[in-house]
Amino acid sequence: MKLQPRKFLLAAVCAACLGTAFAAPDARIASLAAKEKPALLETLKELVSIESGSRDLEGLEKISDLIAAKFKAMGGEVELIDPSAEAYRMEDTPEKIGRAVRATFKGTGKKKILLIAHMDTVYTVGMLNKQPFRVEGDKAYGLGIADDKQGVAVIAHTVAMLQALKFKDYGTLTVLINGDEEISSPGSRALITRLGGEHDAVLSFEGASVKEDKLSLATAGIASVSLNVTGKASHAGSAPELGVNALYELSHQILQMRDLSDPATGLKMNWTISKSGSNRNVIPASASAGADVRVLKVSDYDRIEQQVQERVKKQLIPEAKVEMKFERRRPPLEATDASRALATHAQQIYKDELGRPLGADDKVAGGGTDAAFAALKTKAPVVERFGLQGFGAHSADAEYVLVDSIEPRLYLATRMVMDLSRNKIGN
Numbered sequence: 044m045k046l047q048p049r050k051f052l053l054a055a056v057c058a059a060c061l062g063t064a065f066a067a068p069d070a071r072i073a074s075l076a077a078k079e080k081p082a083l084l085e086t087l088k089e090l091v092s093i094e095s096g097s098r099d100l101e102g103l104e105k106i107s108d109l110i111a112a113k114f115k116a117m118g119g120e121v122e123l124i125d126p127s128a129e130a131y132r133m134e135d136t137p138e139k140i141g142r143a144v145r146a147t148f149k150g151t152g153k154k155k156i157l158l159i160a161h162m163d164t165v166y167t168v169g170m171l172n173k174q175p176f177r178v179e180g181d182k183a184y185g186l187g188i189a190d191d192k193q194g195v196a197v198i199a200h201t202v203a204m205l206q207a208l209k210f211k212d213y214g215t216l217t218v219l220i221n222g223d224e225e226i227s228s229p230g231s232r233a234l235i236t237r238l239g240g241e242h243d244a245v246l247s248f249e250g251a252s253v254k255e256d257k258l259s260l261a262t263a264g265i266a267s268v269s270l271n272v273t274g275k276a277s278h279a280g281s282a283p284e285l286g287v288n289a290l291y292e293l294s295h296q297i298l299q300m301r302d303l304s305d306p307a308t309g310l311k312m313n314w315t316i317s318k319s320g321s322n323r324n325v326i327p328a329s330a331s332a333g334a335d336v337r338v339l340k341v342s343d344y345d346r347i348e349q350q351v352q353e354r355v356k357k358q359l360i361p362e363a364k365v366e367m368k369f370e371r372r373r374p375p376l377e378a379t380d381a382s383r384a385l386a387t388h389a390q391q392i393y394k395d396e397l398g399r400p401l402g403a404d405d406k407v408a409g410g411g412t413d414a415a416f417a418a419l420k421t422k423a424p425v426v427e428r429f430g431l432q433g434f435g436a437h438s439a440d441a442e443y444v445l446v447d448s449i450e451p452r453l454y455l456a457t458r459m460v461m462d463l464s465r466n467k468i469g470n
């Protein structure tokens with residue numbers, strides 16, 4: 044084909060004024076993404092139509108069977124993993140935890156790539172009726188569609204695209220879909236951390252925002268401290284000296300642990316709950332309190348737990364029994380050079396091949412994610428929010444994803460797996 048002289052000139056001038064030549068998208072990948080879009084919407088409909096609250100074992104069994112079948116059909120080696128036995132047990136951890144789906148695809152290369160998302164939601168059984176799947180304009184609505192069923196769908200259709208491309212240059216492509224994210228991943232956290240350590244890169248598919256499309260490199264760590272003090276009841280009027288005042292001991296503990304926040308590191312610890320006593324005229328035999336802890340660095344997580352453990356030993360009333368529990372709800376995800384390089388590469392693909400802006404945020408924002416567990420014991424890059432742009436997570440009335448973000452995200456995830464496999468990132 045011959046370019047008309049004027050058009051050619053225009054193109055040349057434009058390339059010059061932009062500084063870099065705009066590389067067109069890989070036509071094959073772009074057309075595959077377009078082809079997968081209606082299929083992905085169909086998958087979303089299937090996923091959203093199964094209620095799968097974190098404590099709904101029946102629903103989780105159904106949805107994990109469906110997801111397992113999808114990856115099996117694509118040739119993956121699929122395992123359904125019951126993570127209950129190795130669970131990190133917190134106050135609200137259920138006895139039995141929903142299964143995780145792990146799918147492994149073997150390639151001909153060396154690189155090991157992990158893709159993660161979760162299939163559980165915050166919703167309870169029966170809420171689906173009010174929010175069935177529907178597409179209206181550029182929005183696809185449904186319960187848990189943004190958080191995080193879109194993540195499962197994007198991963199499944201990215202794998203489908205890689206297969207259609209006959210792309211096998213990775214060593215191992217692992218998919219992990221867990222069913223306990225919304226209760227702080229008590230069961231799957233250890234598995235996710237292990238897998239993070241065994242892979243060369245981790246892409247996590249929580250959704251991106253509709254307001255600002257950006258990847259996320261850092262999230263806050265969340266912990267809780269609970270104190271339980273046991274004393275001895277006695278008549279407050281006639282024999283207070285025979286009692287052990289649990290409220291006095293608790294008050295002492297709270298006051299001696301009121302200054303552990305550290306603005307310099309962003310560490311925050313605040314006492315937020317307390318309870319004690321039963322009757323005005325009885326020396327309280329029990330008292331309890333809870334504190335909320337936020338950290339930005341994994342090392343601060345260790346430090347604050349140690350500090351609390353040390354301080355709690357200093358008692359006001361030696362006869363009182365003080366029990367302290369430090370629960371690590373979620374570690375922080377810290378930005379690293381490796382994760383920055385991976386995000387920069389993704390931004391380049393978006394800009395150069397799709398002409399779309401994509402942010403990458405290394406400041407802590409929003410809630411915790413499983414990406415942080417994946418990053419705990421690895422030097423590999425871990426980047427969050429490869430999922431679709433969406434809105435309304437946990438809101439129960441208008442959760443949706445942007446249909447227009449399906450093709451670019453499928454394109455991006457596919458290209459990232461290709462470039463990671465071919466060692467083109469961070470070298």
Ligand SMILES: [Zn+2]
Nearest residue numbers: 190191224249
């Ligand atoms: Zn989520």
